[in-house]
Amino acid sequence: MNNTKWWQTAVIYQIYPRSYQDSDGDGIGDLRGIISRLDYLEQLGITAIWLSPVYKSPNDDNGYDISDYQDIMSEFGTMDDMDELIEQARLRNIRIIMDLVVNHTSDEHPWFIEAHKGKDNPYRDYYIWRDPVNGGVPNSLRSTFSGSAWELDEVSGQYFLHLFSRRQPDLNWENPKVRQEVWDMMNFWLDKGVGGFRMDVIDLVGKIPDQEITGNGPKLHEYLQEMNRETFGAHDVLTVGETWGATPEVAKLYSNPDRKELSMVFQFEHIGLDQQDGGEKWDLKPLDVSELKQVLAKWQTELGNEGWNSLFWNNHDLPRIVSRWGNDKQYRVQSAKMFAILLHLMKGTPYIYQGEELGMTNYPIQDISEAQDIEAINMYHERIGQGYAKEAIIQSINAKGRDNARTPMQWDTTRNAGFTTGEPWLPVHPNYKEINMEANLKDPDSVFHCYRKLIELRKNNPIVVWGEFELVTGVPDQVFMYYRRYEGHTWLVTANFSGEPITLELPELGQAGFIIGNYSRDHVDFKQLQLQPYEAFVVILA
Numbered sequence: 367m368n369n370t371k372w373w374q375t376a377v378i379y380q381i382y383p384r385s386y387q388d389s390d391g392d393g394i395g396d397l398r399g400i401i402s403r404l405d406y407l408e409q410l411g412i413t414a415i416w417l418s419p420v421y422k423s424p425n426d427d428n429g430y431d432i433s434d435y436q437d438i439m440s441e442f443g444t445m446d447d448m449d450e451l452i453e454q455a456r457l458r459n460i461r462i463i464m465d466l467v468v469n470h471t472s473d474e475h476p477w478f479i480e481a482h483k484g485k486d487n488p489y490r491d492y493y494i495w496r497d498p499v500n501g502g503v504p505n506s507l508r509s510t511f512s513g514s515a516w517e518l519d520e521v522s523g524q525y526f527l528h529l530f531s532r533r534q535p536d537l538n539w540e541n542p543k544v545r546q547e548v549w550d551m552m553n554f555w556l557d558k559g560v561g562g563f564r565m566d567v568i569d570l571v572g573k574i575p576d577q578e579i580t581g582n583g584p585k586l587h588e589y590l591q592e593m594n595r596e597t598f599g600a601h602d603v604l605t606v607g608e609t610w611g612a613t614p615e616v617a618k619l620y621s622n623p624d625r626k627e628l629s630m631v632f633q634f635e636h637i638g639l640d641q642q643d644g645g646e647k648w649d650l651k652p653l654d655v656s657e658l659k660q661v662l663a664k665w666q667t668e669l670g671n672e673g674w675n676s677l678f679w680n681n682h683d684l685p686r687i688v689s690r691w692g693n694d695k696q697y698r699v700q701s702a703k704m705f706a707i708l709l710h711l712m713k714g715t716p717y718i719y720q721g722e723e724l725g726m727t728n729y730p731i732q733d734i735s736e737a738q739d740i741e742a743i744n745m746y747h748e749r750i751g752q753g754y755a756k757e758a759i760i761q762s763i764n765a766k767g768r769d770n771a772r773t774p775m776q777w778d779t780t781r782n783a784g785f786t787t788g789e790p791w792l793p794v795h796p797n798y799k800e801i802n803m804e805a806n807l808k809d810p811d812s813v814f815h816c817y818r819k820l821i822e823l824r825k826n827n828p829i830v831v832w833g834e835f836e837l838v839t840g841v842p843d844q845v846f847m848y849y850r851r852y853e854g855h856t857w858l859v860t861a862n863f864s865g866e867p868i869t870l871e872l873p874e875l876g877q878a879g880f881i882i883g884n885y886s887r888d889h890v891d892f893k894q895l896q897l898q899p900y901e902a903f904v905v906i907l908a
């Protein structure tokens with residue numbers, strides 16, 4: 367394949383630096399800590415690291431509120447540490463993907479400090495200001511972090527827009543000076559040799575606040591084409607947009623190579639399947655596996671050659687999949703591997719969120735005082751005010767809250783799981799004596815070794831990267847089966863999504879050679895097959 371891009375054959379690993387490895391005992395992960403774990407990541411076999419924000423920030427939203435895009439958060443280290451991370455990673459053939467958070471800045475960014483000084487300030491138009499309407503907010507736009515998206519500035523009497531916290535004012539992308547500042551900053555990082563950008567809520571930058579249009583505004587793609595032209599277009603990098611509402615049609619607009627925008631997007635359709643229709647993410651409903659099959663199959667088949675899928679179950683905003691849709695008790699190891707096998711055999715670029723490869727689990731809280739995340743804390747207070755029962759809110763936070771996946775990495779059985787010698791900023795999950803990297807490395811049947819083998823399988827078998835996908839229908843709802851076909855070869859992936867054995871009779875498939883699975887088998891006989899709880903395997907049919 368002449369036009370093959372490195373990111374099409376890649377596996378990306380996401381690091382949430384605050385929780386990865388602390389090197390100086392302050393209880394907060396840092397860049398030198400990450401450098402010290404690069405050999406581990408090389409052993410896993412990943413191609414690139416998506417680094418959640420490491421820029422200077424007052425941490426209202428743990429780094430997603432940036433006060434200087436060209437400086438490093440002091441808790442994380444220095445620019446010299448960052449340069450060393452890029453170089454040390456490069457020596458291991460690992461690229462660094464920066465998190466690009468340009469829908470908004472921190473309110474401590476010098477642009478906002480200036481803009482806030484008054485209507486005549488040259489930076490005023492870097493942000494979105496509106497006069498009051500009928501003595502109140504300009505309209506009913508809401509913040510993702512609860513409440514109105516408009517905050518009154520007492521000094522000027524105008525409101526500014528913040529689609530996230532009030533300390534994350536939205537940038538005005540209609541102002542060409544703002545876009546030029548963003549391009550200059552991106553080129554600064556490209557000159558350092560980074561491997562690309564993960565673009566935070568990039569679907570919001572074309573917003574028209576007065577019409578209450580936030581996602582997919584009319585100028586969005588014009589801006590992204592300009593970005594491509596002015597920054598990374600001439601570089602061999604990966605660009606992935608976080609796009610919450612994307613459909614396959616919309617995803618093609620972003621990632622059709624002819625349009626010169628992005629490499630791929632994160633779509634979240636599968637992630638919303640346990641959310642009540644018309645509700646917020648906190649309004650829970652059970653997952654229907656049939657729906658999951660339909661949604662993932664749709665994304666696998668509909669992009670065709672006009673786009674490229676990103677494959678993920680987890681990230682720093684989502685609960686851990688093994689606790690969410692698997693069984694993190696009796697079948698923790700089996701279900702963690704089941705999710706890994708199912709996803710890593712699909713077409714697209716897989717993303718692994720730190721600790722997923724160890725089978726780490728959600729961390730439940732009893733009381734809101736234990737929460738650190740602004741989204742959960744704001745929602746709690748808003749819903750208490752609306753009369754919700756405390757127990758119901760805590761249940762939603764334990765199911766969907768972001769702190770769940772942000773507890774420190776579990777490296778070994780020493781104090782604080784080897785994450786820090788100090789007091790960790792968020793508690794270490796008490797199960798670290800059982801679930802940790804050291805134990806995973808020692809056990810050839812561990813979740814880690816399953817991920818390592820899946821990455822190797824992708825590297826060595828073009829069918830995993832390029833094969834056509836076809837969903838198998840007519841099987842029990844809880845069984846997710848699909849074919850991959852490439853150059854006369856067919857592989858079949860089978861996964862039992864339940865904690866019960868399931869009998870399958872598919873005599874037409876006969877016997878098949880075993881490639882990888884989470885129970886020990888040397889072949890699979892489809893004439894009479896009993897799938898074990900959460901069993902998943904890949905076989906070769908032809």
Ligand SMILES: OC[C@H]1O[C@H](OC[C@H]2O[C@H](OC[C@H]3O[C@H](O)[C@H](O)[C@@H](O)[C@@H]3O)[C@H](O)[C@@H](O)[C@@H]2O)[C@H](O)[C@@H](O)[C@@H]1O
Binds near residue numbers: 427430682768
């Ligand atoms: O920089 C601010 C945050 O930006 C990223 O995440 C954005 C948020 O994504 C989700 O919320 C979006 C909502 O989208 C749709 O309305 C859905 O219907 C809702 O269910 C979604 O909630 C997450 O739920 C939020 O937690 C995210 O903030 C970064 O990845 C975040 O870390 C930043 O905080």
